[in-house]
Amino acid sequence: MVSFLEGNAIETEPNLLFDSADSSAIHPQAYWGLRRFGPFDKTISEIRIGLIAPISQIAHLRDLIRELHNGVPIFPGGMQQFFGCDLIVTKEQTVDGIATSDYEKAGSNFVASTDPRDVDVVVSFVPRTERYFSNTPYYRLKAILAANGFASQMVTENTFTNLKWSYLNLASAIFAKAGGTPWVLQSEMPNTDIILGISLSNFVSYRNRAGERPRYVGYVNVFDSYGRWMFFEGIAQPYSKEERIKNLEQLLLRALQKFKAEKGVTPKKFAIHYYKKFGSEEIEATFSVLSKQISDFKVAFISIDDSHPFRLYDKRTEDGSFPRGYYAYLDKNEALLSTTGFTSISKHRMGTPKLLHIRLHQRPNEFTNIDEIVYQVLCLTKLDWATATPLVREPVTLQFSREVAYLSAAISEQEWSYINRPEVSTILSRRTWFI
């Protein structure tokens, strides 16, 4: 006997918008949109770059910045054409060796001798290491710089070997880390005023606290209805796992106040993204804190999980992959979405699509549906400003949370507190420093 799952598809890629003043500046792909229209945010005319690298690599870094500035065949016209701005190197710091301690020393020297208001982004050459390891030049240098108010962009020897495909990704990440908005969605996502990507229980590094109980950090990335990343908000003091609900309330409250101040309106329809299933405590705490602030609101609790064995296949595609944008219902409020399967806009696929298991829970009553949420998630896969490739698996809500999670495992409690102190968070909270 044959059993069936019902399926559905989003056949057209959501369009991206590349000019805040021109609604016709649209394209479904970041590369072509930026090349033709420039960035969404055209207010940045200059980005000041600091360089950190071993003596043997500093010239390569200078060349890289010059190529980004002037352009190369795959990136014609360089930063001016794609992002409407210039790159200027204003500070250089050499590293004595390639050990983690050498980078920690160089990072400390750099922050001691530089005012974060004089450098927009630090570009550094680091040895390539696997993400599994946290005590590496990549994470330690990034942590030291962030704790002192500097956004950074790391490059490795791999960047230089695959440079052709790296130019736009590097340029986009540098532009975003300097505070720019490269692109947003052309249209608002339905039934959503504010999207929050939360994380509550990521380990903060073991460093400097051997013998103590594990401590956690909480943070939220906030996006508007166009999928535009607005700000990062973190709890300054690491906490024990039992305190996570209290900290969730604090995070939500601060995010709501900041959103209202920035947008001038009170959001009514909330979408909260979490990488695992919401617990009843988390749902009740969210509802309770919002009830005290807003009279009439609705919340969509959206869990987006990829730690399951579910797979879907389509024998019509050349590799058998379930196409991007296609999904299957597991229940009325549950679906499996493919984001990295066959698509006409990219030939670069690797492996079998790891599906996103999306579950929706609404309070106090239904105001959206799983189809709208699937569309929302697909839209948000197009908004990671660290990559201009058209095939991104995760929505930016989860992607950004994951990036901070990797960093929190390499950062000390003290450094985390520094990142969240007012003088640093004023600089960093409006920049995607963690990507």
Added chain:
Amino acid sequence: MSLTQDVYSVYERFGNMFALDYQTGCIYEVAREPETEEEKNATIYWEGHCYTFLPDLGLSKIDPPHELLRRLITKQFLIALKQKGYKFQADYLVYHPSDEIQHNQRDIFSIFKGFNFRTLRLGENLFLCVDPHLTIVTNATLKYLTSKCKNLSDLSDFSVRWNTETEGGIDGYLIETICSNGSVKCKVKNYRTGTEEEVDGSLVYPEPRPELLERLITIVGGDLSVISLQRKLSFLDSKEASRDRFFETLEIIRKLKTNVFPIKFGDFKVELDPNPVVVRF
């Protein structure tokens, strides 16, 4: 794969879920605590109560909800897998020792072709979801690695697991490996308690992560890219990765149907349908 050929030729889109067709038997709410191994195997705990298919243990016969049946069948599937020699790396990660992949660093680790599974309810029907999954098992202890390693400071700063008689395996972080008077001690941080402990190096194993094992193999002078091996075995190098994974899934299902199913317990009989679920638009 013959049973699936027709389905494969007629339909276009599939999931890796396979129907579990079952003949329902009697279920009882448990009157007393299960005592023997057999009684424990026949009993499950759900929503504050214990249920069994053994009439002798039962207090009253019930009309089981679908979720209770799913849990009961899942438990019996796990027991059947164990009886057939399958091993578990985690709750749902399964491999059979006969499915080991040969390579030249077996002193450091073993790698097996296994699978990840879940049972799930779709409406009133039960399904088994199966996905091919590689299982890596670390064979080298820190004591063994110390004997091969020139620089002891390389054996620090990674996750480990150590065996204890009372608590089983404990996960933690290796702070330092110390070698003195012929004995190897590991200073570890217990992830559960957050405390530092000193554990005999013969009981401590590095976490079975490809990145870490590759680094350790380099440290001891070996020559094998664990990451490349994993990529190859995970179909990542294939141009038809999805198709390959799907056919491997069907092969796992064929083996389970032949070797593990039907599963019989009490008056129950559970069969595995080898046809994958079809996605229709």
